[in-house]
Amino acid sequence: MQPPTGPLDRRRPRVFLALAVAIVTVAGTLAAAHGRPAGHPDGWQGGWPAAVPASRPLDAGALLLVLVAPAALALLLPHRPRTAAVLGAAATGTYLLAGYPWGPVVGGAAVLLAGVLLSGPAAPARRAAWSGAVVLVGAVWSAAALRDDAPGTAVLTAGAAWLAVLLLLAGGLRERLARTARARAEAARSLAERQRTAVAAERLRIAREMHDVLAHSLSAIHVQAGVGLHLLDRDPEQARTALANVRATSGEALDEVRAVLGVVRDGGAGPSGDAPLAPTWTLEALPRLVELAGTGRLTALDVDPRARSVPDHLAGVVYRVVQEALTNVRRHAPDATRVDVRVAVADDDGTGTGTGTGTGTGTGTGTGHRTLVVTVHDDGRTAVGAPDAGAAAPEGTAAPAGYGLLGMRERVEGVGGTLDAGADASGFLVRAWLPWPRLPEDGPGPVRGNAERLAPPGGPQPAAPPAGDPQEER
Structure with missing residues (x-):
């Protein structure tokens, strides 16, 4: 199973969207059933054909079919997008073929397909959403062909066009959010790389400073100590001078080490924030x-x-x-x-x-x-x-x-x-x-x-050895 990567992968926004869709579709379906004309003596009125039998009254089965789309939005996404799309389209087709009133039940299925497009991996979600749209349009047109109270062809065509527009808008939103997420991830990686580079540069700087201080001072102390040991018996005065130099050099080394550590510890802590990166x-x-x-x-x-x-x-x-x-x-x-x-x-x-x-x-x-x-x-x-x-x-x-x-x-x-x-x-x-x-x-x-x-x-200046020597x- 591929890991979910869509903007609606988090459960909370999907549940809120599913609740909103459920409320709107149920309320709209009840209003459509209450306001639908039972028949008129002649012509059309309000988009409904006159002198036709009334649609099937709403019951518990109708409400369950209306709630299938929001339930699939909340429970099946993002891991089962194809199941959710087919189930939403099938429930809508069953509702219409059963003779229940025309209404916002189709809108609930359309929102479900948009949710499929915004959930899970991009390519499978895109295929599932557009396949579900084809199934939904086919179910609606089939129900319209079998029912006498169906809207006109222009209304059905406009509904299919708006469904395509909704899916295109959802796809564009997903692509834009994906670009924003990629930009943020790239910025985070760049920041992490800069931080790693800064840490490496800081380690190199500290190592270079400590090497310069300790290598110079310890080598001088080593030479002076060797001189002192060599002259200790033959020339005590010179040996004393060498030991004094050892003491002076070690004191200078301690001062330099303190200076280096002071820069490392307190760098950037001054009032202006522009502390030196190394002792001057x-x-x-x-x-x-x-x-x-x-x-x-x-x-x-x-x-x-x-x-x-x-x-x-x-x-x-x-x-x-x-x-x-x-x-x-x-x-x-x-x-x-x-x-x-x-x-x-x-x-x-x-x-x-x-x-x-x-x-x-x-x-x-x-x-x-x-x-x-x-x-x-x-x-x-x-x-x-x-x-x-x-x-x-x-x-x-x-x-x-x-x-x-x-x-x-x-x-x-x-x-x-x-x-x-x-x-x-x-x-x-x-x-x-x-x-x-x-x-x-x-x-x-x-x-x-x-x-x-x-x-x-x-005479002339000595030249460096030629390449390869x-x-x-x-």
Whole structure:
């Protein structure tokens, strides 16, 4: 049995409609029987033929036949539409062939057929309703041919036409309600899909934030703790400094975790409802990142003065790209002796204006725009999959590849930029191009780290490996 899908599938509206049809048909039949002329001496009067025998008086059987259509509407639909249609048409034909007065009994059968069309699956309901209409019209015309008091041909034809109009209107109503139901279902599915997508995006955002915070801080703590253990007996003062750095780094990590959790917990709860989706960082925090990366290696930081006015969302991306790149240096390049960090502003002609170290300049795109070019370069040779003394992996095992580059790429592409990362001729290069849609004013001066600055390397910029060649990514 097919599940009911029509607008009259619910029992309550069908019962109310059946009660209304029963009241109207019974009252109309009684009125028609009371007002029908018994005979007139000549001609026609009121549509009834004169000088004909009176119709059969109403009795209990007549009232039962009148009530068959509303009873079938309430009890047989929506699961037995063909039975209801045939039963209604048969009861009406039996009523008329028995000689009871002409009246609204035909209207009750017509309403039943409309109810059949509005109940259950569409195709079976349509076939049952129109088949029942053919049976009903045939029964009425047969009774009219056998009775002397039948209405004229014009009246019978008009009744058949109105029955067809009623069924067409019911079919159109059902189709319109079906379209509305489909639109609502599609909107509900679309809303559910948007909610699932939003939940997935939120999970990804939280995972990316926690990865950036914990991976950077824990790797720095791991390196500093290793230095402290190594120097504990030979150089207690240096070991004490390393432990102090561990304490400072762990405190900063706790602050960052609190900031991330605060955004997750209180996002959108502000007075304006426009809370940030992630903690905001400024370029002023870059020297501290570079300083932490400088344990056991030479580091340099150069930030274009004009980059000081970069919007907060771009500054956050710059901060995270530099943070993850330096984390990768600690985890995957323990043999690196030098790390260069540069944040430059490329003009429309593709030239950068930063001074100091860096491994290359980006290419700005778009008229009226500038491009932030973030470059992190180290001279390490260790790649993912090689033994990593700086990673927390068992001795003799390979350091597993993480989600750092994926997270960087997602952040950069989220603001319309591009990211290149891979081994070059002298080490490993991470470079990000971030579109900056407005022209900033020059800042007061470059931001510099506390570590020693290196002279810019000469010669052409290292190129990424060609497609198809092995690329050592971290």
